[in-house]
Amino acid sequence: MSYVIGLDYGTNSVRAIVVRTADGAEIGTSVWNYAHGDAGIIIDSRDTNLARHHPKDYIDGCEAVMKGAVADATKREPGFTAAKIIGIGVDTTGSTPLPVDKEGTPLAFKAQFADNPAACAWLWKDHTSHREAVEITSLAAKMRPQFLAKCGESYSSEWYWSKLLHCARTAPEVFDAAYTWVEVTDWVPAFLTGTESPAKLKRGICAAGHKAMFHTSWGGYPDVEFLVALDPRLERVRKNLPDVAYSVKDVAGGLTADWAKRTGLPAGVPVAVGAFDAHTGGIGAGIGEGDLVKIIGTSTCDLMAVPFARKMPDIPGVTGVVPEAILPNYHGIEAGQSAVGDIFNWFVNRIAPGGKEMGSHAELTRAAEKLVPGESGLVVLDWHNGNRTVIGDQRLSGVIMGLSLYTTPAEIYRALIEATAFGSRAIMERLEEYGQKVTQIINCGGISVKNPLVMQIYADVMARPIKISRSAQTSALGSAIAGAVVAGKAAGGWDTFEEAMTAMTGTLPEEFHPIPANVAIYEELYRLYMQLHNDFGVKTSPAGASGNYHAMKELLNIKDRVRSGK
C-alpha cells in the first residue's frame, strides 16, 4: 500500500492530508492556524482593503501539519508508516505573491522589513490595488486586448501585476529590494525541494496563466513594452521572470534532507508543481468534460475542463481560460465569487444576530429551512467582497433590498444564501452562453457537505441536480492526486490524472434535485436579482450615466476619503 500527501494552504490555516493512492481514502489529517494577524490575516483598520500573510506561517504550518497528518495516519491506518509516502502535492490561495530576494528568501524575514506589511505575502483578497487594476485593464484594452480576452475582459485588483504595481507606488523600498515576486503556490514546493532560488524555481501555469497574464501565444508573461507603459520599474521585474511555466503533472523537485528530517518522510520524495486550491479542488472532485465543479468556501471558484480538441472561445467576465491550469491536455476555465462562506461568516460573526445561542450557522440554518422561497421579501446582492464573475469589479458592495420591521435574522441569512446562489447561476449562464454546456454540477468544500439547505437552494436556483464530492477536502485531495501522478505507477502511484481521479475520487450517494415549485419562485427572484445586479454593477451607458452604479462607487469614494483622512 502506498500513500501521498496533499498540502492545502487556505486563507486562515494550512491543512495536510495523507491519502491512500489505491482508493483516495483520507487516512490522516492535520490543520494549523496561521499565527500572525487577525485569524491569520495581517489587516489594517484604516484600510479594509489590506490583507496579508506572513510567510513564516507557511513554513511553520508546513512542518506542523505534515507531522500532524503523519501522526494521525499512523494512529488510524494499520501498517502505515511515513516511509510509504511516495509523493506530495501542494495547493494554495492565489494570486498571493510574495516579494523575495535573489536567493528566494522572503523580504519579510529581513530585519528592516519586519514590520512592513508590504514585505509580506499579498493575500488573494487584498484589494489595495484596485486603482492599479483599473489602470492595467484600460491600458491593456488599448495596447494588448488579447491579454484581456483571456481573463474575462477585466484585470483584477486581486492579481499579480496590480499588487506589484501598487507596491512600487506605495512601498518603493520593498519593491526595490525585491529581486522577484513569487506566487506562494510556487514558493511552497520550492522551499520543500530546495529550489527557492529564482534561477531554479519552477512557476506553475495555474498562477501564471490566471493571474499574471502568462500565455504561450504571446511568449509567456506580458512583454516589456506593455509593462513599461504601466511603470518603467516593471522592466526589471519582467527580466527576472522565466519564459516557461509548468503544470501539476511536473515535478518541482525532491524533498530536501532537511524537510525529510523535520517530517520523517523519505528524502527525495517528488513534490508536484503547485496550483491554486480551486484548481486542485477540480481534480479532487474528479472533473471531466461537461462538469461544473464549484469549490465553495470563504469564496467560491467555478471550474470547467475543456479538452484541447474542442473549440475554446474567450468568455467575457470569467476569471480566465488557461491551457493546463487544471489538467494536462485540457483548457481550464476559472470563474468565481469573491465571497460566499465569508458572507455567511460576516453575518454570524460580525453582526452576530440573535445573541450567542440563536446566531450560530446551525441555528440560523434550522430557522431558514422553515422559510419558503419568496416569503421574506428580500433580495440581496452578494457583493460584500466585490464581484469576481461576471462583472469583475472588486469595489462593488453588498445590498439588501426589501427590509421590513418584521425582517428576522433567519430571513436575512436565507437571503444571503440565495444571493450567492443567484451569483452562481449568473456564472453558469455566462458559461453556457459561450457554448460550455453544463451537464452536471459537483459541489465541493465544507459548506457542501455540512449544509444541505445551501445545496438545496443551489439546486433550486440553478435548476440542476447537484452532486457533492465525497471528500470534504477536495483541494487537498487534488494536491495529493498530483503527488500520486508525479510519483508514477511504478512507484505505487498513477501515470495519468484520469486514472488517478477514477481511483481516488467520487461523489456522495445523496444528490440534490430541484424542487419545481421552488424553481418557479426563484426564477422570478433571480430576475429581480439580475435587475439590481445590472443596475448597481454595470455602467449601462458609455457616459457612465447609470445612477446606482455611480451611487455605489461614489459612496465608496467618500468612504475611502474619510478613512484616509483626506
Place this chain on the structure above:
Amino acid sequence: MSYVIGLDYGTNSVRAIVVRTADGAEIGTSVWNYAHGDAGIIIDSRDTNLARHHPKDYIDGCEAVMKGAVADATKREPGFTAAKIIGIGVDTTGSTPLPVDKEGTPLAFKAQFADNPAACAWLWKDHTSHREAVEITSLAAKMRPQFLAKCGESYSSEWYWSKLLHCARTAPEVFDAAYTWVEVTDWVPAFLTGTESPAKLKRGICAAGHKAMFHTSWGGYPDVEFLVALDPRLERVRKNLPDVAYSVKDVAGGLTADWAKRTGLPAGVPVAVGAFDAHTGGIGAGIGEGDLVKIIGTSTCDLMAVPFARKMPDIPGVTGVVPEAILPNYHGIEAGQSAVGDIFNWFVNRIAPGGKEMGSHAELTRAAEKLVPGESGLVVLDWHNGNRTVIGDQRLSGVIMGLSLYTTPAEIYRALIEATAFGSRAIMERLEEYGQKVTQIINCGGISVKNPLVMQIYADVMARPIKISRSAQTSALGSAIAGAVVAGKAAGGWDTFEEAMTAMTGTLPEEFHPIPANVAIYEELYRLYMQLHNDFGVKTSPAGASGNYHAMKELLNIKDRVRSGK
C-alpha cells in the same frame, strides 16, 4: 394651584400625566401596557401588514393610568388632590378607526366578534388596505382631485376610508354590523363623558381632516357619489357621519359620574375634543409660526402651524394641510416618517446584533458615536415601514447599500440613524420648496431627550440648530394644555392656547448645532440617499419603467403571493 390631566394613547401603551397649569410642571405620571396581542398589538403571522388594538385596553388602561398618575402626583406634589384637577385632554395614534354599533359600543365587545381582529381598532400602522389606498387615490385623481390636494396627492393605507373599504371586502360581517366607525381619538373622550352614542359624539377635525378627507370647502366628509363609486356599501356609512368637526379648543363633555368614581376626579370636569398624539405634541412643544416640530417616536410626525392670515398652498407629498388640526386659527401641516424609533428597535430587538451585552441601544450608540460620517460606506433607505412623506407609499421597503465583510453592527446602527435624518431632511426641503420657511427645529419625544447622537446627526444632516422640548412627554403635555384651555382662566386654566403654551412649555438649555465638517460629508451622502430614494421610490416614467421601483414592488408582490399561499 390647579392641575390638568393629559391622556396619551400610544402604539404599545397608554400614559397619563398630571400637570400644573401655572408652569407646565409634570408632577405625576403613569404608564400601562396594553394587555392584548404582541406588545399590545394584535398581529397575524401570515400577514405582516395587520396591526390591531383591542378596545378593552383603552378602557382598562384609562382607569389604570388616571389612578396611577393621580397617586403619583399625590405623593410628589405637596397640596395636590384629585379635586384640583380642572380639565382633561386626550390624544391617541391615528388613523385608528374602531367599528361600533348604534350605541357606540365597540363590536369587539360582542361575543360573535370576540375573536375577529376586523372588529378591533385598526391601528395606524395596519397596512392591510394598501390596495384600497391605491384605488381611492386613483379614483380621487379622476373624480375629486381637490381631495388629494389636501393630503399630499396620495391617500394612505393607514387611513380611515382605506381601512373601512378593506373591511367591507374582507370582513363583510363586521362591516355590516358596524353602525359607524369612530377614530379612537374621538372615542376616548366620548366614553369618558358618556357621549359614545354616534348622535352625541363629537368628532375632531384633526382625525377627520387628516385621515378621512373632511374639509369645510366641500361640505365635510367626501360626498356620497364619490364613496359609492368606490363601493355602494359606503353610502350607509357616509349617511351616519356628521357634517361638522371640532377642534381641541372644544369640550367633548364633562367627566361622567362613573368615571369620577373610578378615578377620584370631580364629576363634570371638562374633557377636550381629542386629537392625534403628533398634533398635541406640537402644542406641548409650544409650536409657533416658522417652527418645525418633530415628534420622534416609533414613527415621526413633522408639524408646522401657519396662521390663517398667511397664504397656504397645497404641498404635494405631505400627509395633510388641515385648518385647526393643531391650533385654532392656524392651518396645521402634518408630514412624517412611517418608522424611526421602530427601525432602531427592529435592529436591536429583531436582529439583536452582537449578543445581549453589545447589542443594546446604549452600547450601539456608544460605538456609533466613535464613527465619523462617511466612514462606514453605508447608505440606507429608511423604509422598513414604507414611506409616508414625501413619496406617500406604504409598500416601499428598506434598503442597505454598501455592505462589506467588515461592516459592523455599530456602522449599520449609525447608518439607520442617518437614514432617518435624510428622510427628515427630504421632508423639510419639500416644506421649504412650498414656501414654509423653517426658522427653527424643535424635537420632541423620548429619543430626542435620550440620544444626543441622534440629535447631533439630525443637526448635521439638516444643517440647522436643533432645540429639544423640555418635556419628555410632549404629546401628553399638549393634551393637558387642551384640558387647561377647555377649563378656562376662570377655573384656573387658560383662555387661549398661546397663553397656555407660553406658561406651560419650553425647550432644554442644551441645543445641537451643525458641525461644518459633518454637514459637508452629509451633503454628499444625502445626494446619494436621494438617488436611491428617487430610483426605488418614484416611478420616473409614465409607463412605470423605472427599474428598481418596479423591482421593489414586484418583490413585495411575490412575498404577498407566497405568504397567502397562492
